[in-house]
Amino acid sequence: MAFGLAKSWYLDGIVPYAAKRTREFGHTLNIDILGMHLIYTEDPENIEAIMSTKFSEYGKGRDLYRIWKNLMGDSIFATDGSVWEASKNMMHPHLTKARTTDLDYSEEHIQKLLKRISEAGHTADMSDLLTRFSLDLVTHVFLEESANSLEIRDFPLNNAMDQLQAFNTIRTIFKQGYWGSLVPDIFVRSHMLELNKYLDRRVDTILQNSKSTNKGSPRLVDSLRLKCQSKKEIKDQVVALLIAGRDPLGLSLVWALHELSLGFNIRTAIEDTSLPVGSGSNNREPVGILKGTQIIYSVIGMQRRSDIFGDDATVFRPERWENWSPSKWEYAPFNHGPRVCLGQSFAISHMRYALCRIFQEYQAIAPAIPNEDEKGMRLELNIKPASPVICIFKPRGVSRE
Ligand code: HEM
Numbered sequence: 047m048a049f050g051l052a053k054s055w056y057l058d059g060i061v062p063y064a065a066k067r068t069r070e071f072g073h074t075l076n077i078d079i080l081g082m083h084l085i086y087t088e089d090p091e092n093i094e095a096i097m098s099t100k101f102s103e104y105g106k107g108r109d110l111y112r113i114w115k116n117l118m119g120d121s122i123f124a125t126d127g128s129v130w131e132a133s134k135n136m137m138h139p140h141l142t143k144a145r146t147t148d149l150d151y152s153e154e155h156i157q158k159l160l161k162r163i164s165e166a167g168h169t170a171d172m173s174d175l176l177t178r179f180s181l182d183l184v185t186h187v188f189l190e191e192s193a194n195s196l197e198i199r200d201f202p203l204n205n206a207m208d209q210l211q212a213f214n215t216i217r218t219i220f221k222q223g224y225w226g227s228l229v230p231d232i233f234v235r236s237h238m239l240e241l242n243k244y245l246d247r248r249v250d251t252i253l254q255n256s257k258s259t260n261k262g263s264p265r266l267v268d269s270l271r272l273k274c275q276s277k278k279e280i281k282d283q284v285v286a287l288l289i290a291g292r293d294p295l296g297l298s299l300v301w302a303l304h305e306l307s308l309g310f311n312i313r314t315a316i317e318d319t320s321l322p323v324g325s326g327s328n329n330r331e332p333v334g335i336l337k338g339t340q341i342i343y344s345v346i347g348m349q350r351r352s353d354i355f356g357d358d359a360t361v362f363r364p365e366r367w368e369n370w371s372p373s374k375w376e377y378a379p380f381n382h383g384p385r386v387c388l389g390q391s392f393a394i395s396h397m398r399y400a401l402c403r404i405f406q407e408y409q410a411i412a413p414a415i416p417n418e419d420e421k422g423m424r425l426e427l428n429i430k431p432a433s434p435v436i437c438i439f440k441p442r443g444v445s446r447e
Contacts, residue, residue, distance in 0.1 A: 058432045060219070061423040064088075064347055073351065074324025074333060084219075084340040085333070088347030090354075090375040091322040096313050096343050098383035104341065107314025113217045116231045116238050117210040119278075121286035126316070134388070136273060136283060140188065140266035141388040144395060148187050152396050155182045156403045158196040168439040169414055172303055173431055177204060177296035183396060184291025184389075188266045189284060191251060206240035207292065211427040213237075218312060218340075241285075249280045293428045295393050299400055303411065304421055304435045311381075315339045345378050346429060410440040 064086055067075055074087040087093065096104045105126035118124035122133035159179045163170045178195040181204070186192035195201040213234045231238060252267050266283075274280045315335045324333040335341070352359045354376055358366075380387035387393070404411075414436035422432030 058422050058424050060425045061346070061429065064342075064344060065350070068347060072324070072329040073347075074321065074329060084342055085321070085324075085335065086342045086344065086347075087321065087324060088344045088351065089321075089323050090348060090373075092324065093343050093345070093348060093378060094375040094382075095322050096341060097378070097381055097385065100319060101384055103315060103317050103319040104313040105316045106312075107316060107338075107340075109340075110218065110312065110314060114214050116234060117207070117214060117241065117285070118289065119282045119285055121282040121289070123286055123289055133283065133286065136269055137266065137286070137388055140269065141392060142390075144391050148392070149395070149399055151183055151186045151192075152399045153403070155179050155186070155192070155196065156400060158182070159400075160404075160407055162196055163439055164441075168441065170437060170439070171434040172437050173297075173300050173435045174204075176299040176303075177292055179400070180296035180299070181288065181292040184287055184295065185248075187392075188287055188291070189248060189252065190255065190265070190267050191248075202240050203244045203288075204292075206237035207288065208426065209237045210234055210241065211293075215426050245281045245284055246277075248284050249277050252280060252284075253277070289427075290387075290389055293430075294387075295389070295397065297428055297430055298393070299397055300431060300435050302397065302401060303404075303437060304413070304431060311343055311345065313341045313343065315341065346423075349377065349379075407442065408439045409442045412438045412440075414438050 064075075067077070067086075068088060073089045074085065074092060077084050077086050106124060107126070111124050114124050120129055122130055122137065125133070156179070159175055162175055175196070178201065182192045182194055182196055193201075193203070195204065217229050252270060255267070266287075270280045270283055274283070315337050318337050319335050321333045321335060321341075323330050325331045349355065350359045355372075374382060380390040380393075421435070424430045424432040
């Protein structure tokens with residue numbers, strides 16, 4: 047109970063805290079509070095340096111690796127250097143290749159999603175259903191067999207991943223002085239067991255199906271069988287797909303139904319270095335950064351800056367795209383540079399498809415809780431709505447064949 051309250055106070059408070067502080071003190075901050083010591087930045091120049099021009103000087107780092115190992119293992123999301131590069135080389139050819147036939151998978155899972163909405167009497171918690179939809183889709187397309195979580199009421203893997211993400215996010219913020227990495231995994235042991243039970247089952251199935259059931263060119267599972275030296279290596283690639291496929295895609299769809307946005311991200315200075323701006327009387331002088339300093343760069347903070355995007359920066363107004371073209375470093379929901387999202391084109395085409403299909407099916411969608419325009423944000427690895435996004439769906443009357 048106490049942990050639950052502390053958790054929501056902490057994880058729901060970070061985004062508003064950062065917004066308030068940047069309004070007062072500028073867009074690059076040195077934060078030192080309650081054991082947390084880090085640099086926070088929403089300056090595009092600094093984000094460009096971290097993602098691209100000084101890429102080799104900022105990495106995930108040893109402490110983040112230790113903290114997130116219980117969920118991410120040695121996967122692409124937790125590692126730097128040659129281990130990261132090997133995963134990237136394995137995944138890149140498969141994840142970046144869009145296939146129009148993959149939309150057939152989307153349709154199959156959209157049908158299951160629509161069934162769940164209808165069974166719920168057309169008032170449904172879309173945070174839960176869209177996370178399940180994304181997980182089912184990504185596992186089907188890239189791992190041959192869908193998790194099928196939309197068909198199983200009680201699906202403990204989702205809760206296990208949520209709990210691990212929340213626990214590790216708290217440990218990450220309390221990282222400085224190794225505090226976070228010293229808090230043992232014992233508190234989340236049952237969730238680790240649940241995750242590993244699922245991963246072991248998946249790896250066994252991948253190894254048993256010696257030939258891909260998919261027609262056409264080789265798929266990711268073929269590469270996993272061919273190139274990975276151990277079950278552990280396959281497990282690391284599979285868990286990366288669960289992490290990448292479940293939350294970012296599912297949450298983007300959830301925010302799209304409520305409103306659109308995304309992203310906090312963390313790097314560690316792996317040598318003494320600097321950021322281009324953030325100090326001096328006008329905050330435009332470089333900032334010296336010591337090795338080991340943790341940097342939170344906030345894409346969501348940057349994308350809500352009224353001095354860059356105008357006074358309506360926080361308003362959901364998709365029409366802005368008709369005559370607005372942000373510069374590369376002012377708009378980075380998928381990252382840029384060497385660690386750019388490998389699932390970007392897959393995610394965009396399947397989000398488009400899913401949203402179109404949902405709006406084809408329903409003539410109106412309304413929030414179940416009226417006047418809840420400004421949804422709170424919870425930081426749990428990704429930025430989630432702080433409370434369920436419950437929507438009321440009004441069917442068109444004639445079902446689509
Ligand atoms: C709207 C949906 C998505 C968004 C907004 C998104 C965003 C991102 C971002 C910001 C990163 C950088 C993370 C970091 O630096 O730690 C990333 C990395 C990655 N994403 Fe996505 N992603 C989405 C969907 C997907 C999907 C569906 C897949 C897989 C099918 C995927 C695969 C990956 C992988 C493998 C990486 C690691 C790249 C690396 O570290 O080299 N993403 N994504």
